[in-house]
Amino acid sequence: MELLKQSFELLEKRELAPKVNLYKVRAPQVARARKAGQFVIIRVCEGSERIPLTIADADPVAGTVTLVVQEVGSTTARMAQVKVGERFADLLGPLGAPTHVAKIGTVVCVGGGIGIAPVHPIAQALKAAGNRVIGVLAARNTGLLFFRDEMRKACDEVRVWTDDGSEGKKGLATDAIKEIQAEVGQIAEVVAIGPVPMMKFVSKLTKELGIKTQVSLNPVMVDGTGMCGGCRVSVDGKSKFVCVDGPEFDGHQVDFDELSRRQAIYKEDERRAMERLVKEVR
Numbered sequence: 001m002e003l004l005k006q007s008f009e010l011l012e013k014r015e016l017a018p019k020v021n022l023y024k025v026r027a028p029q030v031a032r033a034r035k036a037g038q039f040v041i042i043r044v045c046e047g048s049e050r051i052p053l054t055i056a057d058a059d060p061v062a063g064t065v066t067l068v069v070q071e072v073g074s075t076t077a078r079m080a081q082v083k084v085g086e087r088f089a090d091l092l093g094p095l096g097a098p099t100h101v102a103k104i105g106t107v108v109c110v111g112g113g114i115g116i117a118p119v120h121p122i123a124q125a126l127k128a129a130g131n132r133v134i135g136v137l138a139a140r141n142t143g144l145l146f147f148r149d150e151m152r153k154a155c156d157e158v159r160v161w162t163d164d165g166s167e168g169k170k171g172l173a174t175d176a177i178k179e180i181q182a183e184v185g186q187i188a189e190v191v192a193i194g195p196v197p198m199m200k201f202v203s204k205l206t207k208e209l210g211i212k213t214q215v216s217l218n219p220v221m222v223d224g225t226g227m228c229g230g231c232r233v234s235v236d237g238k239s240k241f242v243c244v245d246g247p248e249f250d251g252h253q254v255d256f257d258e259l260s261r262r263q264a265i266y267k268e269d270e271r272r273a274m275e276r277l278v279k280e281v282r
């Protein structure tokens with residue numbers, strides 16, 4: 001019984017940016033098995049919904065996984081209330097296909113906003129495979145940036161871009177790619193993770209530039225096992241399930257407009273869930 005009490009214990013919690021928290025959770029089996037690009041499905045407490053979160057880092061010796069979570073609705077708000085020493089109801093994983101890692105040359109890993117967390121383990125793995133990894137951290141403003149030191153360790157070089165110019169260069173993730181392309185010449189691959197519009201416009205640009213691009217998709221997910229069809233996305237005109245076929249796909253073949261529409265399906269239910277949570281904590 002002691003083992004059960006200790007599992008999925010929250011060992012460390014830190015605010016990285018407004019409404020963005022880092023959670024270090026005890027989960028030895030997941031920490032040992034996980035590979036770059038994979039995610040877990042977590043249930044914060046008994047009866048709460050299950051949400052997918054990328055494994056931002058893991059320590060197989062200490063038996064911990066690190067999650068970086070943006071508070072956007074009721075479940076992530078509930079998660080933010082969990083205190084160090086308490087434990088999550090369950091944490092299932094590692095799920096999803098790992099990132100394909102090979103030595104291919106210069107790779108640009110772009111993290112937009114909360115996407116900085118999931119791009120981190122991919123940058124680590126690509127560098128370990130012998131690639132030259134240029135990291136791009138992009139956010140609306142300096143207050144929303146995090147993982148600067150972690151990304152500097154994971155990459156050969158890191159460039160920072162903000163929409164308002166409050167840190168690094170002023171401009172968007174697409175401007176960063178244009179700059180690197182002009183300097184480096186040959187980029188073997190771009191890995192872009194962030195909000196859907198960011199991934200859409202990065203993919204549009206890299207298609208024009210002829211640079212292979214991987215994106216990590218974040219649709220509505222339900223069972224995470226490929227059985228329910230909830231995470232369906234269209235890639236190259238074919239239906240794929242993000243939880244088993246992804247989460248990474250060729251950005252040039254993803255139907256981003258359909259993905260945006262499907263993400264908004266439960267907007268009304270999400271609003272009601274948030275209202276219920278606010279009433280509960282009053």
Ligand SMILES: Cc1cc2nc3c(=O)[nH]c(=O)nc-3n(C[C@H](O)[C@H](O)[C@H](O)COP(=O)(O)OP(=O)(O)OC[C@H]3O[C@@H](n4cnc5c(N)ncnc54)[C@H](O)[C@@H]3O)c2cc1C
Binds near residue numbers: 077
């Ligand atoms: C494979 C995968 C990995 C993910 N990894 C991370 C991660 O590492 N860190 C993290 O913070 N989030 C991650 N997400 C997104 C996370 O699962 C959602 O933010 C979470 O489920 C929202 O739950 P909620 O009940 O708090 O908000 P909800 O009430 O469900 O949503 C509130 C509002 O947030 C927005 N929203 C909800 N889900 C998403 C989404 N998937 N993408 C963009 N906007 C959304 C919508 O506008 C919605 O109205 C990942 C999603 C997937 C599918």
Ligand code: FES
Binds near residue numbers: 220222223225227
């Ligand atoms: S979440 Fe059910 S099929 Fe992917």
